[in-house]
Amino acid sequence: xxxxxxxxxxxxxxxxxxxxxxxxxxxxxxxxxxxxxxxxxxxxxxxxxxxxxxxxxxxxxxxxxxxxxxxxxxxxxxxxxxxxxxxxxxxxxxxxxxxxxxxxxxxxxxxxxxxxxxxxxxxxxxxxxxxxxxxxxxxxxxxxxxxxxxxxxxxxxxxxxxxxxxxxxxxxxxxxxxxxxxxxxxxxxxxxxxxxxxxxxxxxxxxxxxxxxxxxxxxxxxxxxxxxxxxxxxxxxxxxxxxxxxxxxxxxxxxxxxxxxxxxxxxxxxxxxxxxxxxxxxxxxxxxxxxxxxxxxxxxxxxxxxxxxxxxxxxxxxxxxxxxxxx
Amino acid sequence: xxxxxxxxxxxxxxxxxxxxxxxxxxxxxxxxxxxxxxxxxxxxxxxxxxxxxxxxxxxxxxxxxxxxxxxxxxxxxxxxxxxxxxxxxxxxxxxxxxxxxxxxxxxxxxxxxxxxxxxxxxxxxxxxxxxxxxxxxxxxxxxxxxxxxxxxxxxxxxxxxxxxxxxxxxxxxxxxxxxxxxxxxxxxxxxxxxxxxxxxxxxxxxxxxxxxxxxxxxxxxxxxxxxxxxxxxxxxxxxxxxxxxxxxxxxxxxxxxxxxxxxxxxxxxxxxxxxxxxxxxxxxxxxxxxxxxxx
Numbered sequence: 126x127x128x129x130x131x132x133x134x135x136x137x138x139x140x141x142x143x144x145x146x147x148x149x150x151x152x153x154x155x156x157x158x159x160x161x162x163x164x165x166x167x168x169x170x171x172x173x174x175x176x177x178x179x180x181x182x183x184x185x186x187x188x189x190x191x192x193x194x195x196x197x198x199x200x201x202x203x204x205x206x207x208x209x210x211x212x213x214x215x216x217x218x219x220x221x222x223x224x225x226x227x228x229x230x231x232x233x234x235x236x237x238x239x240x241x242x243x244x245x246x247x248x249x250x251x252x253x254x255x256x257x258x259x260x261x262x263x264x265x266x267x268x269x270x271x272x273x274x275x276x277x278x279x280x281x282x283x284x285x286x287x288x289x290x291x292x293x294x295x296x297x298x299x300x301x302x303x304x305x306x307x308x309x310x311x312x313x314x315x316x317x318x319x320x321x322x323x324x325x326x327x328x329x330x331x332x333x334x335x336x337x338x339x340x341x342x343x344x345x346x347x348x349x350x351x352x353x354x355x356x357x358x359x360x361x362x363x364x365x366x367x368x369x370x371x372x373x374x375x376x377x378x379x380x381x382x383x384x385x386x387x388x389x390x391x392x393x394x395x396x397x398x399x400x401x402x403x404x405x406x407x408x409x410x411x412x413x414x415x416x417x418x419x420x421x422x423x424x425x426x427x428x429x430x431x432x433x434x435x436x437x438x439x440x441x442x443x444x445x446x447x448x449x450x451x452x
Numbered sequence: 453x454x455x456x457x458x459x460x461x462x463x464x465x466x467x468x469x470x471x472x473x474x475x476x477x478x479x480x481x482x483x484x485x486x487x488x489x490x491x492x493x494x495x496x497x498x499x500x501x502x503x504x505x506x507x508x509x510x511x512x513x514x515x516x517x518x519x520x521x522x523x524x525x526x527x528x529x530x531x532x533x534x535x536x537x538x539x540x541x542x543x544x545x546x547x548x549x550x551x552x553x554x555x556x557x558x559x560x561x562x563x564x565x566x567x568x569x570x571x572x573x574x575x576x577x578x579x580x581x582x583x584x585x586x587x588x589x590x591x592x593x594x595x596x597x598x599x600x601x602x603x604x605x606x607x608x609x610x611x612x613x614x615x616x617x618x619x620x621x622x623x624x625x626x627x628x629x630x631x632x633x634x635x636x637x638x639x640x641x642x643x644x645x646x647x648x649x650x651x652x653x654x655x656x657x658x659x660x661x662x663x664x665x666x667x668x669x670x671x672x673x674x675x676x677x678x679x680x681x682x683x684x685x686x687x688x689x690x691x692x693x694x695x696x697x698x699x700x701x702x703x704x705x706x707x708x709x710x711x712x713x714x715x716x717x718x719x720x721x722x723x724x725x726x727x728x729x730x731x732x733x734x735x736x737x738x739x740x741x742x743x744x745x746x747x
Contacts, residue, residue: 180552180555182555227731227734227735230734230735230738231690231734231738233550233551233552234494234551234552234555235690237494237552237555238494238686238687238689238690239690239730239734241683241686242683242686242687242690242727242730243727243731245680245683245684245687245727246724246727246728246731249723249724249727250724253720363679363683367559367563370556370559374556402570402571403567403570403571404567404571405567406563406564406566406567406570407563407564407567407568407571408567409563409567410560410561410562410563410564410565410567411560411564413556413559413560413563414542414557414560414561414564417546417553417556417557417560418542418545418546418557421553
């Protein structure tokens with residue numbers, strides 16, 4: 126029941142995404158691309174929060190690093206766009222390894238504060254470094270061509286390239302969650318001492334998932350830089366770190382694609398509320414508050430719960446009780 | 453006189469500025485530490501309450517023409533009241549859950565408060581005049597000290613001392629420490645722990661607001677004055693550990709001074725030195741300088 130509904134919804138969603146460039150009267154494709162970047166960003170972030178139980182309050186550092194690295198390489202060194210995006214992801218992943226290795230020396234709330242402080246360090250780096258254009262950011266980043274054949278100057282071509290890359294990124298997230306590796310991550314989330322006593326090198330697992338999450342976040346940032354032809358300080362600002370947490374919570378952190386729903390909602394909200402200026406922050410805050418107080422499962426989590434509770438003639442196996450794979 | 457190629461006047465001036473900043477750090481991390489001790493929540497809104505204190509002072513002085521002393525005590529009280537209402541209405545619902553939710557709820561309060569004040573007052577700063585009798589300078593013989601800065605240091609240290617005294621030397625403080633260690637047992641002894649928790653949050657937030665009032669004449673009063681400060685405070689708290697009151701005060705002051713010296717010798721590192729020290733501490737002594745290993 127759950128599965129068919131999920132498949133049907135995904136099919137409709139995918140079809141809608143495919144026809145976006147043909148209905149410019151209905152949706153603005155740049156807006157959809159921006160939302161897609163946040164979808165990948167939030168799902169990658171949730172590898173840590175939802176699936177490993179680690180709250181990183183500094184994920185903007187990875188998103189922004191991806192944006193700046195890609196922007197700088199493409200603009201100043203004329204690196205092909207595809208390699209630029211790849212480099213953005215790789216550098217962000219390396220940064221993720223470093224920050225992750227430091228942050229996991231503490232846990233819980235301290236870890237959140239450490240990642241926040243580290244991301245502030247990254248923020249000051251991009252503010253002061255000679256090549257980032259300080260408050261102006263990197264502007265007029267050329268879009269270039271993808272794989273040397275697809276001209277990204279056209280929004281439609283860019284749209285399908287972005288869609289493919291985001292799709293691949295989401296597939297990586299889904300594969301990770303549903304792999305033996307993902308099961309160990311959940312074991313760490315549920316009972317870390319037991320995971321340790323079972324012989325899993327927990328610290329190494331945490332660093333690996335940090336790296337993966339940071340790398341995917343970096344790719345999301347790189348794409349954002351190519352789409353808007355801009356890498357700005359707001360990409361590394363702690364507000365962005367807060368936004369991605371909100372998206373994840375709102376969508377449902379105990380699901381794989383809940384954060385995608387959350388990203389779509391928040392992105393739409395800030396798009397249409399943009400004319401109201403500072404009110405956006407207030408409204409975001411109120412949504413955040415409501416979410417934490419009464420709605421901790423998130424949209425998709427709530428939906429799953431609702432469907433599960435309904436008595437069904439054929440008893441379906443809930444995802445949580447799947448037998449663990451043997452090693 | 454010249455030390456390491458820097459005139460001693462400049463050195464002492466920066467050292468003084470460092471001590472002033474350190475005094476703010478000390479008061480803020482102290483408030484964060486006592487809230488964490490009892491509520492087990494890291495109060496992300498600490499910077500927002502700092503800002504709220506400065507704005508309350510500004511509004512009281514602007515519209516009611518209130519005397520500086522009145523403002524200095526009334527503004528923190530009002531902000532503490534706001535904090536207690538917030539704790540009583542919302543924060544209370546999250547006890548027993550993962551402390552991360554408390555961090556996130558107070559973060560959402562930051563968005564509401566900061567956004568709200570930006571809507572009402574815009575992003576630019578509002579000037580706040582230094583009171584007449586504090587606006588002069590004192591000649592200390594080796595340097596000229598602006599009177600107000602001296603006053604800030606004394607007032608902040610007094611606030612720290614008073615807090616330490618109440619917690620360590622009074623019966624109210626004894627119940628508070630009991631509630632920190634064993635809330636259920638303390639409750640069984642007939643002490644109203646929920647009320648104590650609300651009071652603690654009020655006190656911590658009031659301290660932040662007190663720092664905000666003190667800061668109002670030095671910084672421009674603006675909606676985002678607390679938000680980057682709170683991140684620095686987090687780093688300080690990671691360095692010092694949230695476990696001890698003395699630790700919070702000493703680390704706060706010490707890092708203010710270190711920051712001041714950095715501004716003299718490597719000015720480009722002055723905004724990041726605290727974070728770099730945090731990295732170093734995490735590598736060498738992950739539990740923090742004064743910390744106990746968390747559970």
